[in-house]
Amino acid sequence: MIPAAFDYVRAGSVEEALAALAEHGDDAKLMAGGHSLIPLMRYRLVTPGVVVDVGNLNGDLRGISVADGTVRVGALTRHSELEHSAELADACPMLAHVASMVGDPAVRHRGTLGGSLAHADPASDLPAAVLALGATLVARGPGGEREIAAADFFTGFLESVLADDEMLTEIRLPVSGGGWNYQKFNRRAQDWAIVGVAVAENAKGVSLVNMGSTPMRATAVEQAVAAGASAVDAAALAADNASPPSDLNGDAEYRGHLARVLTERALKAAGIA
Amino acid sequence: MPANAVRIRLSVNGRSHDLEVEPRTLLVHALRDEIGLTGTNIGCDSSSCGACTILVDGQSAKSCTMLAVQAEGCDITTIEGLADTTDGDGLHPMQQAFHECHGLQCGYCTPGMILASVSLLEEYPDLDEPGVRVGLEGNLCRCTGYHNIVKAVLSAAGKEA
Ligand SMILES: Cc1cc2nc3c(=O)[nH]c(=O)nc-3n(C[C@H](O)[C@H](O)[C@H](O)COP(=O)(O)OP(=O)(O)OC[C@H]3O[C@@H](n4cnc5c(N)ncnc54)[C@H](O)[C@@H]3O)c2cc1C
Ligand code: FES
Ligand code: FES
Numbered sequence: 001m002i003p004a005a006f007d008y009v010r011a012g013s014v015e016e017a018l019a020a021l022a023e024h025g026d027d028a029k030l031m032a033g034g035h036s037l038i039p040l041m042r043y044r045l046v047t048p049g050v051v052v053d054v055g056n057l058n059g060d061l062r063g064i065s066v067a068d069g070t071v072r073v074g075a076l077t078r079h080s081e082l083e084h085s086a087e088l089a090d091a092c093p094m095l096a097h098v099a100s101m102v103g104d105p106a107v108r109h110r111g112t113l114g115g116s117l118a119h120a121d122p123a124s125d126l127p128a129a130v131l132a133l134g135a136t137l138v139a140r141g142p143g144g145e146r147e148i149a150a151a152d153f154f155t156g157f158l159e160s161v162l163a164d165d166e167m168l169t170e171i172r173l174p175v176s177g178g179g180w181n182y183q184k185f186n187r188r189a190q191d192w193a194i195v196g197v198a199v200a201e202n203a204k205g206v207s208l209v210n211m212g213s214t215p216m217r218a219t220a221v222e223q224a225v226a227a228g229a230s231a232v233d234a235a236a237l238a239a240d241n242a243s244p245p246s247d248l249n250g251d252a253e254y255r256g257h258l259a260r261v262l263t264e265r266a267l268k269a270a271g272i273a
Numbered sequence: 274m275p276a277n278a279v280r281i282r283l284s285v286n287g288r289s290h291d292l293e294v295e296p297r298t299l300l301v302h303a304l305r306d307e308i309g310l311t312g313t314n315i316g317c318d319s320s321s322c323g324a325c326t327i328l329v330d331g332q333s334a335k336s337c338t339m340l341a342v343q344a345e346g347c348d349i350t351t352i353e354g355l356a357d358t359t360d361g362d363g364l365h366p367m368q369q370a371f372h373e374c375h376g377l378q379c380g381y382c383t384p385g386m387i388l389a390s391v392s393l394l395e396e397y398p399d400l401d402e403p404g405v406r407v408g409l410e411g412n413l414c415r416c417t418g419y420h421n422i423v424k425a426v427l428s429a430a431g432k433e434a
Contacts, residue, residue: 104410105411
């Protein structure tokens with residue numbers, strides 16, 4: 001299908017993008033890679049009056065740098081750039097690995113980290129990664145810049161704390177040395193996870209994909225691991241605070257089972273519990 | 274022309290095209306209906322089949338999941354222009370490999386499959402057979418069972434299957 005008609009603004013800077021968002025309010029939508037937005041617009045589930053394209057912004061907004069124990073990733077960095085970054089392979093290998101699991105190569109050439117986080121899909125891979133890694137998200141709006149802990153970012157199905165006139169500009173992550181693992185369970189090529197589990201030792205994070213209305217942390221598992229529980233005992237708690245969906249891929253009970261099995265595998269593979 | 278049509282210049286296969294399109298025009302429709310390059314096929318409504326795969330600045334992309342306006346300033350290669358990206362005057366080595374390994378039956382998926390494969394080898398030069406299979410997961414073929422497609426890509430990579 002073809003999207004409903006809209007006006008197109010190609011932003012030449014963050015300032016221009018923010019000005020366009022301020023001018024058009026909730027009638028405007030930012031577009032980065034377009035790989036979540038265009039499908040939604042084609043199904044006419046989203047019908048913005050104005051699309052503000054930030055996909056061509058470069059500079060600090062696109063790329064990876066590491067200094068003083070912090071990895072900074074520009075919000076417009078594409079999945080394939082995360083996947084192939086030698087700096088990231090060194091400083092935060094889980095993020096590079098999870099990026100390599102998204103969709104297929106053509107999707108990874110266009111989709112961006114900022115877009116994947118702002119889209120806030122509980123079935124997406126990268127939100128779970130940044131949750132487990134204890135990332136900080138940097139947003140800019142008319143009032144300036146603010147930092148948001150990943151744990152506070154996701155508020156509901158496809159919803160985040162970002163205001164209509166704000167834009168994500170950067171994702172900051174601690175340089176990670178410890179064990180990590182990402183389990184993505186799906187049955188069709190190129191598909192989203194039916195359930196996924198991300199585990200990162202040095203942020204003490206365990207997070208779940210597609211186990212509720214938001215990307216979420218498995219806090220009961222995190223606490224059990226911190227208290228010295230075995231992988232088997234900690235993983236038994238994986239679905240405790242979750243309210244997974246039931247759909248054609250599996251019902252809630254099956255997803256709970258998957259979460260426990262995958263969490264155990266992830267904890268063991270990461271060598272954490 | 275609708276009121277909000279915009280003028281864009283697209284660079285496709287080394288030629289520049291001045292178009293007037295609505296912002297909502299998908300790149301695949303601009304290529305097929307405005308420029309007349311119908312080698313890029315449309316196989317689905319859900320960004321999942323890869324029949325519409327083209328190269329944008331040398332990297333595979335699904336042209337049904339891009340707006341024509343997004344592609345301004347990019348170098349686009351479609352199947353019609355692929356052979357011209359090589360020095361020889363025949364087919365591109367990937368096209369030649371599909372031909373020799375019989376990597377197609379009806380041919381509907383083939384333009385997308387070939388362009389995805391060109392990009393794949395560029396991105397992952399050391400691919401083995403499982404790597405080719407996973408790397409082409411975004412391109413569906415309803416005829417071949419993939420076997421000869423994988424053979425063709427490996428043969429183009431200089432690795433006999
Ligand atoms: C065939 C296919 C398969 C896929 N498979 C997977 C998969 O297996 N796993 C997975 O995780 N994802 C998958 N995706 C989604 C893909 O990862 C998207 O690229 C990603 O979710 C969105 O990134 P984008 O840059 O394309 O964002 P866009 O589509 O441009 O934007 C998405 C949303 O985020 C907002 N936004 C974008 N950038 C910013 C910003 N900087 N600041 C504030 N708001 C912003 C937009 O307004 C919009 O609401 C798939 C997509 C396709 C088409
Ligand atoms: S037509 Fe583009 S992916 Fe199917
Ligand atoms: S050859 Fe017919 S779909 Fe691939």
